[in-house]
Amino acid sequence: MPNSTAIALIPLLPLAGFLLLGLAGRKYLKNSSGIIGTALLLASTVLALYTAYEYFFVYGRVNGVYQQFVPLEITWLEFSKGVSINISLIIDPISVMMLVVVTFVSLMVHVYSLGYMKGEERFPTYYSFLGLFTFSMLGLVLSGNIFQIYIFWELVGVSSFLLIGYYYDKPSAVAACKKAFIVTRFADLGFLIGILILSYSAGTLDFPTLIQRLTSPGSDEIKTAVTYSFLGISALSWGAMLVFIGGAGKSAMFPLHIWLPDAMEGPTPVSALIHAATMVVAGVYLVARLFPVFALTTPAVLEIIGWVGAVSAIIAAVIACTQTDIKRVLAYSTMSQIGYMMFALGVSSYGGGGESGYTASLFHLFTHAMFKALLFLGAGAVIHFVHSNEMKDMGGLRKYLPITHITFLIACLAIAGIPPFAGFFSKEAILLAAHENNKAIYWIALITSGLTAFYMFRLYFTIFWNKPHVIHGEKHGEGGWAMMLPLVLLAVGAAAAGFIPFGEFVSPDGKPIESKFHLGFSVAPVALGVGGIIAALWLYKKQSDKSTKLAASLGRLYKAAYHKFYIDEIYLFITRKVLFNLVGRPAAWFDRHVVDGLVNLAGNTTQAVSEGIKKVQSGKVQQYAIYFLAGVILLAVLVIYGWK
Amino acid sequence: MITGSTIIFYLLASLTLTCGFLSVTTRQIFRAAIYLLFSLIGIAGLYFWLQYEFIAAVQVVVYVGGIVVLIIFSIFLTQQAGEKLAKQKPGRKIFSALAVFCGFALTMIQVYQHTFYETSETPLPTTVFNIGKKMMNVNEEGYALPFEVISMLLLAAMIGCIVIALRSKPETK
Amino acid sequence: MMEPGLYHLLFISAALFFIGVYGFLTRRNLITMLMSIELILNSVNLNFIAFNKYLWPGKMDGLFFTLFIIAIAAAEAAVAIAIIINLYRSHQSIDVENAEELKY
Numbered sequence: 001m002p003n004s005t006a007i008a009l010i011p012l013l014p015l016a017g018f019l020l021l022g023l024a025g026r027k028y029l030k031n032s033s034g035i036i037g038t039a040l041l042l043a044s045t046v047l048a049l050y051t052a053y054e055y056f057f058v059y060g061r062v063n064g065v066y067q068q069f070v071p072l073e074i075t076w077l078e079f080s081k082g083v084s085i086n087i088s089l090i091i092d093p094i095s096v097m098m099l100v101v102v103t104f105v106s107l108m109v110h111v112y113s114l115g116y117m118k119g120e121e122r123f124p125t126y127y128s129f130l131g132l133f134t135f136s137m138l139g140l141v142l143s144g145n146i147f148q149i150y151i152f153w154e155l156v157g158v159s160s161f162l163l164i165g166y167y168y169d170k171p172s173a174v175a176a177c178k179k180a181f182i183v184t185r186f187a188d189l190g191f192l193i194g195i196l197i198l199s200y201s202a203g204t205l206d207f208p209t210l211i212q213r214l215t216s217p218g219s220d221e222i223k224t225a226v227t228y229s230f231l232g233i234s235a236l237s238w239g240a241m242l243v244f245i246g247g248a249g250k251s252a253m254f255p256l257h258i259w260l261p262d263a264m265e266g267p268t269p270v271s272a273l274i275h276a277a278t279m280v281v282a283g284v285y286l287v288a289r290l291f292p293v294f295a296l297t298t299p300a301v302l303e304i305i306g307w308v309g310a311v312s313a314i315i316a317a318v319i320a321c322t323q324t325d326i327k328r329v330l331a332y333s334t335m336s337q338i339g340y341m342m343f344a345l346g347v348s349s350y351g352g353g354g355e356s357g358y359t360a361s362l363f364h365l366f367t368h369a370m371f372k373a374l375l376f377l378g379a380g381a382v383i384h385f386v387h388s389n390e391m392k393d394m395g396g397l398r399k400y401l402p403i404t405h406i407t408f409l410i411a412c413l414a415i416a417g418i419p420p421f422a423g424f425f426s427k428e429a430i431l432l433a434a435h436e437n438n439k440a441i442y443w444i445a446l447i448t449s450g451l452t453a454f455y456m457f458r459l460y461f462t463i464f465w466n467k468p469h470v471i472h473g474e475k476h477g478e479g480g481w482a483m484m485l486p487l488v489l490l491a492v493g494a495a496a497a498g499f500i501p502f503g504e505f506v507s508p509d510g511k512p513i514e515s516k517f518h519l520g521f522s523v524a525p526v527a528l529g530v531g532g533i534i535a536a537l538w539l540y541k542k543q544s545d546k547s548t549k550l551a552a553s554l555g556r557l558y559k560a561a562y563h564k565f566y567i568d569e570i571y572l573f574i575t576r577k578v579l580f581n582l583v584g585r586p587a588a589w590f591d592r593h594v595v596d597g598l599v600n601l602a603g604n605t606t607q608a609v610s611e612g613i614k615k616v617q618s619g620k621v622q623q624y625a626i627y628f629l630a631g632v633i634l635l636a637v638l639v640i641y642g643w644k
Numbered sequence: 645m646i647t648g649s650t651i652i653f654y655l656l657a658s659l660t661l662t663c664g665f666l667s668v669t670t671r672q673i674f675r676a677a678i679y680l681l682f683s684l685i686g687i688a689g690l691y692f693w694l695q696y697e698f699i700a701a702v703q704v705v706v707y708v709g710g711i712v713v714l715i716i717f718s719i720f721l722t723q724q725a726g727e728k729l730a731k732q733k734p735g736r737k738i739f740s741a742l743a744v745f746c747g748f749a750l751t752m753i754q755v756y757q758h759t760f761y762e763t764s765e766t767p768l769p770t771t772v773f774n775i776g777k778k779m780m781n782v783n784e785e786g787y788a789l790p791f792e793v794i795s796m797l798l799l800a801a802m803i804g805c806i807v808i809a810l811r812s813k814p815e816t817k
Numbered sequence: 818m819m820e821p822g823l824y825h826l827l828f829i830s831a832a833l834f835f836i837g838v839y840g841f842l843t844r845r846n847l848i849t850m851l852m853s854i855e856l857i858l859n860s861v862n863l864n865f866i867a868f869n870k871y872l873w874p875g876k877m878d879g880l881f882f883t884l885f886i887i888a889i890a891a892a893e894a895a896v897a898i899a900i901i902i903n904l905y906r907s908h909q910s911i912d913v914e915n916a917e918e919l920k921y
Binding site for chain 2: 622626629630632633636637640
């Protein structure tokens, strides 16, 4: 049976780090805070690996099927008998896998930050925020009920907000953190309504019960739920759709992706941790967590998820080809890869042999965490060296940054899907699943994979080859062991993670599925990937004007992609012009003139009346005496003659 | 039939009312105080005429000997010699006179319309002995309790006067 | 001329009362206002004594009321004059029109 203490300690150790460093860090632990945070997370990682080992190899599998365990359940808010919100931990293949991913990547980032963030004024604050984020993310993946996942979902959003805005004296960082917070909040509103609909329909918040009730066709809950509908779509579909909107906001799916590129204003290790490997895949995790509901009860929503993923994947890939800020290229690449995961879930089905997409999606999540974290950390090393995010300031860096160069190349090969690196296997699995279930999505994915190889190697060649680098000022090395060790470890992961027989461990219903692998099928994507690499090689290996010419010949398309298809502008137009003018201004007018007018009317009336009657209180004693006498006489007359 | 008693009554009544009226209308404050004094003496005379000698004596001692002297002292303290009192606005005077006349008319109409039934019980002589016995009596028809209350009130008034007089002391420091 | 009785005394009492009220309303000097109040109190005393004499000669209630009112009037006059003199100290005037800070 699962060891509940160990599992509970995994998220609690980073929380302890957050509290300790946040409260005492800046005063007492100025220099040791990084070590403390890292040590706590190391313990957490060891516990996660231990839990994973125990689950996958010792107790998890019963009769060949991975079971779901709830090792800890505490009644947190009891409203009345039977109506309560619990805090519970859930252990099943995806949560255990996510535990490993989150703790491992977070540990790498903690170690890397020891070098990268050295000398920062708010070093302890940074580590406490990292601790808070890791706690929230681990809490999110372990959440046993849908309300708890919402709590941690928001905590993740807050810590992301704090970390994006870490350089709060930079106006662009402040704007970016606000944007990220507002956009994800907007999506979270949908998530919350979705939670309410789903939990109301199911009559429970707990995932296992909720899934069981909403997926068995004959259950009472289903029978009642389908009778409600809105705009011709059943309540359950609305609920599932709204929950997906929450996931899409967090995972930067089109059209809610606009915050992710701006979020790159945060420190680079933070981008690696939050905006590449962990938080942004929370949406994928959420869909995977509720996958039986999507697949069995609301297949239409699942199809929408597939298309949203595919569209996001290709749009992001096209935009990534044109960006010049290396972190933005990586951000769009992240969005594109998450699009992959989403449509892989979208084309999957529950049972009946179609569940390979589900496994492939989570497999890609796993490998992507490795190579995308590696890419960001490598980009961080490059930025550390040249003190700029712009491609034009880079070039010829392979001589100065040999380890970064090699590891970055491995990561690029992995994301481009070149065998035998990790990305090849997971992407193959996704493409295969798409090929089996939805041809249109398959073609989109195929084109995207070519584009991926092109833009990644455009990045690679521009940074490390192209023109020779001119050193400005003092020359310094790649950074200490703290920055190199995570790069090497992640490079090993990016190179070797693909050989894990993932289908053995992760599937929708816990039964192992066979990894299908056709050599013949792989020819097309690999060829496209190689083609992309060759194109990038031809355009960017040497400094030349070929790329500008190509851009000029594409004209409009290039310009549109360079401006991110004007999506930010559309949002601004909708909010500024449409919402402000049609809703904001009339509401403001109403508030200013009608609501304030009523309040002012009440105030002014009172004031006018009191102005009038205050004259009575003149301070002149004799006037009072006259009023008094007149009153007495009047009363006397009234009583004597009127009282009959 | 006009008896001496009747004549004395009318003399006292006219003294009281005339002096009272002059007291509230004269513009010389010292004269006002003297008119008040004679008005009070007239009332004391009426008490004598009613054969309430004790009350008449108290009236003379407390009012004439106490309060009026107090008032005259305060006039000396606050008034410049030969200064006439400030005139009131004519409008106010006319209005006050009208209100007062209406009130008086109303009262007198009520008084004359009402029939008072005079009782035939034997009068209790208002000697000092009887008054003293009643005032100190703690049984029924005794006035020991109001007497105590009034004594408390006098004490409080005394302390109040001292406090008011003391108030200016901290200011001089 | 009639034999004087209760009605005559009530007439004197009422007349004195309204003379006092008239003085209270028209005087501007606080000391003269105080005098008007003394007149009003005396009219009340006279009233009590008259009722006691003609309607309840066997009792002494009116008499005692008068006694107590005289005592209270003495206390009242003392306090009022203390206040007036204090006011004179702060305002250099005992004109009631000048002492009107206690308003809205």
